[in-house]
Amino acid sequence: MAFLLKNTLSLALIITLFWSLPSSIFGQNCGCAPNLCCSKFGFCGTGEPYCGKGNCQSGPCEGQATPTTPGSGGSGSSSVSGIVTQSFFDGIIGQAAASCPGKNFYTRAAFLNAVSAFPQFGTSGSSVENKKEIAAFFAHVSHETTNFCHIEEQDGKVNDSYCDQTKAAQYPCAPGKKYFGRGPLQLSWNYNYGPAGKALNFNGLGNPEKVATDVDTAFKAAMWYWMTNVHSVMNQGFGATIKAINGALECNGKNQAQANDRIQFFKKYCADFGVNPGVNLSC
Structure with missing residues (x-):
């Protein structure tokens, strides 16, 4: 009986202490x-x-x-969603004509959804570095899609299958499918559609059209390409990002007007975010 009483009192004391702790x-x-x-x-x-x-x-x-939770919709100025406000996004897509297919396709919500799948985007550096990365991403997107006007490539090469036969053993091109540019960063070639599809859990080689028909897939494919090929060179200057995206056609004096268009977008968005674009802007 004494043993039982002692243990009952001990249990009562523990409960009392537990509930006395600050809520x-x-x-x-x-x-x-x-x-x-x-x-x-x-x-x-x-x-x-x-x-x-x-x-x-x-x-x-x-x-x-x-x-912070990128893409969570929070209003903190240091988060991706706090930097890429609805006003900023609308400022880009608002320049697209009403007839543009991208006008009613691209959304800020889909962009933030893609960011949530790649949490290192725009968050892994200092505040200035993060804003420059976000500015760089939208500079390339604005150039590639003409301010979110286009969903698919418009330069006359859409009839090209963009099937690199040297990579076909690993990324076999499906019969009748074409891998021309689609989405915010105009994902191109079978060797990009294949691994993008694998990473994002869709059939990139068998259904490349999904990048142009599903806005979440479109932004995730763009974010996948960015984080795979561009994110790591941000510290080398904006010129390095041009090289990573279209260097063979726009670097070393080739198509300088195209490279300049990207640079002007980058400078504008850096100004919008209150950061200096830095050096090495051209490739």
Whole structure:
């Protein structure tokens, strides 16, 4: 009986202490207020047990920047969604004529959805670096689509199958399919459609048209190409991004007018975001 009483009292004491703790520390699995940290055990609070290095899952963790969720629709000026506002997006697509096929196709929501699938885009550097990357992305998109007017390539080569036979063993071209430019960055060639489809879980070789008919796939394909081929050269200047996208046709003095168009868009968007475009703008 004494043993049972002792254990009952101990349990009562534990329960009392548990409920006497501040309510702010609770919130299992988190979802904490912005000023609270989510501990490794899934509770909200402040101080070393919640915000300390090794103890903190999210929130104002010590020793790191407060995590953001790109594409979440938040209004924070440092997030991708806070930089690419609806007003900024509309400022681009608003220049497209009403007859443009892209006018009712491209949306900011689809762009942010693509960003959420590639969380390193526009978030992995300093605030200035992030804004320059976003400006660079939209500079190329604006050039490639003529301010979101076009969904498919318009330069007269759409009759070309864009099937590189040297890559056909790995990325076999499907009968009757053409791999000309589609989407915000005009994804082209079988060796891009193949791996893009694999990464994004659609049949890129068998159904390349999806990049021009499904806006989420269109932006994700563009983001896939960017993060695979362009993101890593941003620190070399805007000229390096031109080389990564269309260097064979626009670098070393070739089609300088086309390269200049991209550069002018980049300068404009950098000005919109309040950052200096830097050097090495041309390739």
